Amino acid sequence: MMNLPELIILDVGHGNCTLIRDANDLIVIDCPPGGTLAETLENLSIKEILHILISHSDADHIGGIIDLLSNKDIKIHNVHLNPDAIKESNIWRVLRIALKDAGQRGTKVSSELTTTKTGSLNIGSVNIEVLAPTPELILGGAGGTDLQGRRLTSNSISAVIGIVHDSHRVAILAADIDNVGFDNLIQDPKSFSADILIFPHHGGRSGGGDSKTFAQQVCSFIQPKLIIFSIDRNRFSNNPRAEIIEGLRSSVPDAHILCTQLSQQCAASVPSSKPTHLNILPARGFISNSCCGGTIVIKIDGSRTTYPEITLHKEFVDQVTSPICRKF
Template identity: 35%
Template sequence: MVTLGTRAGGDDKPLEVIIVDVGHGNCAVVRDGLRSAIVDIPRGKPVIDSLVDNKCQQIEHLLLSHPDEDHIGGAARLLADPDVAIANFWCNPSAIQDTDTYLDLVEQAALREDQRKTRYRSNLNMGAREDLNFERVGIEVLHPDMRTAGIGQAPRKHKLGEIPSNRMSAVLRVSLAGKPAVLLAADIDDKGFESIVSRGVDMRAPVLVFPHHGGSAKGGDDRDFARRVCEQVQPRLVIFSLGRHKYKNPLPEVVAGVRDAAPSAHIACTQISKHCHSRELVTAGAAHLSPTWPSAGKAKGESCAGTIVIRASSNGEIDYEPGQGRHREFVIQHLDARRCLDLIV
């Protein structure tokens, strides 16, 4: 049970999760009034600028699910920004990751810790328990468990077998005002997902940011993987955070698996998949995109649902923009294929 703080006058302040269209990558902003948490941040100045524009300069937690470039590329820059206060930085260590981006990030985070500006937390696992909660926001770590965290990322020659970066992804469930709202699945693979299921963890949430941008889970049958994920989460909205030009995501078999388990769910890609439209794009028809948060594909007409804002409504339910009706209208008017609309019952 998530225990949340309360405060006078808090109900009139923004209580929301923003899934930012960053192209290929992930970035979620969780905010309650002026306090916020950032989950993953790839390279790109517009995202950082939008945090300042939307008064998200008091960051309680900067959380990085795993040290892949498309999840951490902008973190060092955010840590170094003098206009942004970050209370806690969370990233599980990796002895295998040796990219300049990751090593620069570790150095910047350690410097902030030395200066007592930001607390460096290297235990983004189930042991964090309620340490991530603030105000009316609850953040639960569903994976990695303590056994996986105790070993960490491991090479194939390890006695217990390989633990790749994606399998170490921190899977987070965000609650707003005490109700589950969004499951952030990062790049969790098939075996990592099965570890969560085997422990009987409650994964249900009305919104799912699907693992690995809708690409292959690399554990076998991708359609079956997508079906099993959606059976556990039971989402009303399934988001694929993707870049139009990086890979041809979401894979058709992944979309089919989502439909198997959640036939009426709203499927929304942040950018237009090449499976849905292969011809030249037009920049018209962007009226459904968020007016306050950037969408990386907007300027070139590449955003589909774009940046998605999920809110706790006044009646306690979870709502979001752009809604299914406005997004559906855009898809029908502008795209050749409408895979997200296929098989809706």
């Protein structure tokens, strides 16, 4: 039996997928394409999912949920997501059909994932917060505007999830929130500090604003000790962008930076030997030996939560040719 709940951040390449697991239940946050999530569920002998939370409608966050909903061997109790009227992709239409079919088999589908859901998604001793969007922002919707008249995109209304244990916010999963969405988030006067931050949009451009300034604002506000970029070595090879790293370094110089895969900016070729710090759970970069942090498993223990392999990861980074996380 598990003594503490777990936060599992999967190396899925370009995309996001996080699991929150305790002895009895599982929450899945975002379902990207590829087999890593399905392999992980099989590895962990998972046959039942309490909640699936979909942050927003982009393919790298929803591409895997259709197969999951169709899998008769896995019982999914609840799916939560927000509508997106401008999303006209085929995968979004197929997802809507899959949700209808799953609903007929007993899955409850909620077309709202806003701040009002905070408190209703808890798992064991872990409290799940929906920090963004607010109901009034989602009423503007993708393609509409916020209350200040700024245009909203799918990223602007991306759900931001907080993970709290023992009255301490352990992590914030920022999905693809952009500068407009983040500016709406920080209108709330309460603190949003957290030890772990999954950085927005894989370290890519933040939208219409300056990316360095965006990184400074996000990290100054959250004050993370561990910053994770979920990236694919062979897609968007400039992620995480140098100006993002520069911005976060100026705000939280002592934070540990970890990418799920080894960016081409850091090394032209992958290591010749397998790193010793990687978790044994499935990771997209395992076969090509392109993992940097790979799939990350962290025991959730309130203010005592730590990334256990941080020393070994630092030693791995020491061997990298030109690690961008140490550039500034």
